[in-house]
Amino acid sequence: MLRVALPNKGVLSEPAAAMLREAGYRQRSDSKELVTLDPDNGIEFYYLRPKDIAVYVGEGTLDLGITGRDMLLDSGSPADEILSLGFGKSTFWLAAKPGTATSLSEIANLRVATSYAGLVGKYLAEQGISAQVIRLDGAVETAIRLGVADVIADVVETGATLRQAGLELFGEPLLESEAVLVRRSTAAPVEGLDLMMRRLQGVLVARNYVLMDYDLPEDKVDDAAKINSGLEGLTVSPLHRANWVAVRVMVPRREAQRLMDDLWEIGARAILVTDIHACRL
Numbered sequence: 491m492l493r494v495a496l497p498n499k500g501v502l503s504e505p506a507a508a509m510l511r512e513a514g515y516r517q518r519s520d521s522k523e524l525v526t527l528d529p530d531n532g533i534e535f536y537y538l539r540p541k542d543i544a545v546y547v548g549e550g551t552l553d554l555g556i557t558g559r560d561m562l563l564d565s566g567s568p569a570d571e572i573l574s575l576g577f578g579k580s581t582f583w584l585a586a587k588p589g590t591a592t593s594l595s596e597i598a599n600l601r602v603a604t605s606y607a608g609l610v611g612k613y614l615a616e617q618g619i620s621a622q623v624i625r626l627d628g629a630v631e632t633a634i635r636l637g638v639a640d641v642i643a644d645v646v647e648t649g650a651t652l653r654q655a656g657l658e659l660f661g662e663p664l665l666e667s668e669a670v671l672v673r674r675s676t677a678a679p680v681e682g683l684d685l686m687m688r689r690l691q692g693v694l695v696a697r698n699y700v701l702m703d704y705d706l707p708e709d710k711v712d713d714a715a716k717i718n719s720g721l722e723g724l725t726v727s728p729l730h731r732a733n734w735v736a737v738r739v740m741v742p743r744r745e746a747q748r749l750m751d752d753l754w755e756i757g758a759r760a761i762l763v764t765d766i767h768a769c770r771l
């Protein structure tokens with residue numbers, strides 16, 4: 491039986507459950523449930539605090555988990571990322587009141603408040619900066635106003651929280667984070683893991699790609715392939731119109747509009763874009 495840890499609350503919780511549902515796994519129906527069995531797939535899902543997930547997986551108590559890359563690094567746990575999941579994206583930054591510091595080197599001997607003390611401590615040590623790390627549980631922005639710290643190191647998504655606290659970013663980002671699937675590097679093979687990886691990869695492709703269909707003069711097929719030849723080459727079918735063919739190709743969703751423009755330029759017409767609901771590559 492595969493045992494998988496998922497965030498029980500917070501920003502990663504719903505998107506993680508949605509992704510697993512999309513991949514065909516049963517998820518809890520009540521947010522108070524701590525464990526759910528998916529008998530059809532032989533999996534037990536454990537709903538845990540996102541920060542604890544890397545600890546359980548690193549110790550080998552659970553086979554797999556979904557957590558943030560920042561939380562994985564913060565935990566110092568011997569678990570590895572095995573798949574990036576494309577949601578829960580954030581950037582980890584230093585911030586302070588304007589005029590406090592413009593670069594990392596200027597925070598030497600200052601107090602840095604964070605709820606990611608493991609991650610920040612390691613980063614400062616690697617960069618050779620000696621600053622005092624103040625470990626807090628959350629709402630670290632307020633630590634500066636209350637005089638507990640001079641600088642904060644925290645997750646930034648929109649920047650709205652920082653702006654409200656009158657703080658600004660400085661230096662370089664410490665980390666780009668997103669939700670990741672984690673597994674202990676030394677763990678023994680476990681049944682159901684390869685299947686789950688394939689299914690999740692299928693969900694990622696279905697989310698990130700669209701299907702493009704168009705009609706094209708036959709002598710333009712090579713030009714079309716140069717614009718985009720999909721994952722495994724163009725599918726070219728006969729069209730009931732002399733010297734024309736129908737083409738089907740998978741393209742990255744974010745490039746779809748530009749590709750339609752380029753294909754139109756070489757003579758493609760009736761260009762259609764449709765969502766992919768599921769796939770297995």
Ligand SMILES: Nc1ncnc2c1ncn2[C@@H]1O[C@H](COP(=O)(O)OP(=O)(O)OP(=O)(O)O)[C@@H](O)[C@H]1O
Pocket residue numbers: 499500501502540541557558559560561578579580581627628645646647648667668
């Ligand atoms: N806007 C955001 N705010 C906070 N975390 C975010 C945001 N966007 C993405 N994340 C990611 O989500 C994870 C943090 O999740 P969450 O805030 O739910 O955990 P937590 O801070 O431990 O829990 P809580 O806030 O309930 O104490 C991190 O991996 C972080 O990078």
Ligand SMILES: O=P(O)(O)OC[C@H]1O[C@H](OP(=O)(O)OP(=O)(O)O)[C@H](O)[C@@H]1O
Pocket residue numbers: 627628629630631644645646647648649650651652
């Ligand atoms: O850039 P923004 O979009 O404003 O998001 C970032 C904010 O969100 C997180 O707080 P969270 O809600 O997790 O509360 P916490 O500080 O108690 O963890 C994070 O710690 C920042 O405060």
Ligand SMILES: [Mg+2]
Pocket residue numbers: 628
């Ligand atoms: Mg939080």
